[in-house]
Amino acid sequence: xxxxxxxxxxxxxxxxxxxxxxxxxxxxxxxxxxxxxxxxxxxxxxxxxxxxxxxxxxxxxxxxxxxxxxxxxxxxxxxxxxxxxxxxxxxxxxxxxxxxxxxxxxxxxxxxxxxxxxxxx
Numbered sequence: 012x013x014x015x016x017x018x019x020x021x022x023x024x025x026x027x028x029x030x031x032x033x034x035x036x037x038x039x040x041x042x043x044x045x046x047x048x049x050x051x052x053x054x055x056x057x058x059x060x061x062x063x064x065x066x067x068x069x070x071x072x073x074x075x076x077x078x079x080x081x082x083x084x085x086x087x088x089x090x091x092x093x094x095x096x097x098x099x100x101x102x103x104x105x106x107x108x109x110x111x112x113x114x115x116x117x118x119x120x121x122x123x124x125x126x127x128x129x130x131x132x
Contacts, residue, residue, distance in 0.1 A: 018088065019073040020097040028071035029095035037091045038067070041084075059083035075102075 020029045031051065039046045043056040054068045063080030076088060092099050 014079070015075055015077045015102040016079065016088065017073060017075050017100040017102055018092060018095075018097045019100065020095055026072055029074075029091075029097055031071050033094040034071065034074070034091065037087055037094060041087060057084060057087070059087065 018029070020027050034051060035046055038057060041057045041059050042052075043058050046052070046055075051070055053070075054066065057065045057067060059080075059082065061083045063082045063084045065079035065084045066077040068075045068077065074091075076084075079085065079088070088099065091097065
């Protein structure tokens, strides 16, 4: 059983793209094989400094993190949410990693303010 989470950004209640530069800066250093010169891959693997990992699917309109490990990967997701103003939506178990939630379910999601995110030592 695996769990997934979805990262999406909204402006005036409508889906809006996240800053691709921020995605590349936050996730690029832990992307297995590196990021392509332009654009984002359709799917890619992450491996964090602590050995944890995740599969990532999506684009600037929304990213799904599947089979993520605790630790530094979650720190990267939190940093990406902070930098892009995106909401983090945990998805239930046994859900396809390629299934995105509807706009209504994302609208009900919430992003914690920067000051409320726990800091790692």
